Amino acid sequence: MRHIAPSDLAILLVEPSDTQRKIIIKHLKEEEIHKIEEADSVQAALRQIRDHRPDLIVSALHFADGTGLELLRALKNSASDADIPFMLVSSETRKAQLEEFKQSGVIAILPKPFTRLHLGKALNAALDLLSPSELQLSLYDVTDVRVLVVDDSRLARNHIKRVLSNLGIVQMVEAEDGQQAIDILKNQMFDLVVTDYNMPEVNGQELTEYIRQHSQQSHLPVLMVTSEANDTHLSYIAQSGVNALCDKPFEPETVRALLFNLLEQH
Known part of the structure; x- marks a missing residue:
């Protein structure tokens, strides 16, 4: 295009x-x-x-x-x-x-x-x-990248998936909250998790802590999407083991740069 x-x-x-x-x-x-x-x-x-x-x-x-x-x-x-x-x-x-x-x-x-x-x-x-533009990676074919998208808002998930799809990512699984994401992670392998922070029951920070401390995919890159603007709160979130933080609205150019850095480093 x-x-x-x-x-x-x-x-x-x-x-x-x-x-x-x-x-x-x-x-x-x-x-x-x-x-x-x-x-x-x-x-x-x-x-x-x-x-x-x-x-x-x-x-x-x-x-x-x-x-x-x-x-x-x-x-x-x-x-x-x-x-x-x-x-x-x-x-x-x-x-x-x-x-x-x-x-x-x-x-x-x-x-x-x-x-x-x-x-x-x-x-x-x-x-x-x-204007979809495929993300060019040296370590992966972007169409092989498996992504778990976690957000309790269907509309937010749809927007995130559209941005990722425009980058050439086709293998995406959705979870409606952190607990559902944990259940999925027990049975499927992924290359990346994109998760919201504010979710009921198990939030994004708790999901990240589960991945780092209890899952078989402890080194899985985590991109957290949050509308939190408080620097102290963001710092606290970062300590849970997330690899990158991204503001809402989920901006394609920012996401492209973050994903390139995350996926090229792993």
């Missing part, structure tokens, strides 16, 4: 404020993006998507007829639209309000106001999703 440039993108901008739409469109045009459709409500966005499927949705959080999360959920529950990359633009900073977006496979959360650097990084994440 050819690499997609920003100028190739067809974007649906969903924002209730005329002023904010003009500001965001100005930023998008500075990135050479000119194919921009507009909607000012959740229902208007859904009608637009039915009529003309965009490559990327850039959405605000609050609307008179609902929220950006409701729009995202509607897309994720649609067989034809679930894979459209979704970018949130919001001044919201409360962790609880943003956590559901992070768990739902959003590709980026941009602050309001955002900088050109913020936008460029988010657009790159979208382009990476839309």
